[in-house]
Amino acid sequence: DQIILRRRLPNRLDRVLEELVPYRENIKGLVVESTYNWYWLVDGLIEAGFWVHLANTPAIVQYKGLKYTDDDSDARWLAKLLRLGLLPVGYIYPKEQRAIRDLLRKRGQLIRKRTAHLLSIQNIITRNRGQSYGANDVKKLTPELVEQLLPNQNISLAVKSNLMVMETLSEAIRKIEKTVETQVRPY
Known part of the structure; x- marks a missing residue:
């Protein structure tokens, strides 16, 4: 459960890719939550060659022992579910x-x-x-x-x-x- 990169980024694909590309070889997949503005991010990440998973957030049971629920802890939890092969995913429509x-x-x-x-x-x-x-x-x-x-x-x-x-x-x-x-x- 080692965190390689932890950073809040602006909603700009170029900035997101700039941060991710150096770790491309170590990234097995990326998880994106289905927020109101996810299309641009998923499309850009897929076009850049990343394996993207759309989290099915209603199907995700939050770990009872979590003391905090913020973007940072949510991101760690989603990454853990992905690593364990337990991440419920939604369909990314073409x-x-x-x-x-x-x-x-x-x-x-x-x-x-x-x-x-x-x-x-x-x-x-x-x-x-x-x-x-x-x-x-x-x-x-x-x-x-x-x-x-x-x-x-x-x-x-x-x-x-x-x-x-x-x-x-x-x-x-x-x-x-x-x-x-x-x-x-x-x-």
């Missing part, structure tokens, strides 16, 4: 496929937001009318029907606002789905 994967993640995010607006409408109707309103019923609402259901103009405006956002989200979701369908071969 660069060409990542944009589609990210687009599908965006679709999921938009669906969750649309669902939140649908639930908001259901709650407003239930709160003001004392009756539940199903998701399919909400999807059939028109501005005129909202005004009939909820005569108070402030309350109906709140629901109509949710409906407008839902429609915008639905349009974006449909556009993403059409785009993905043209790029993914059918199975």
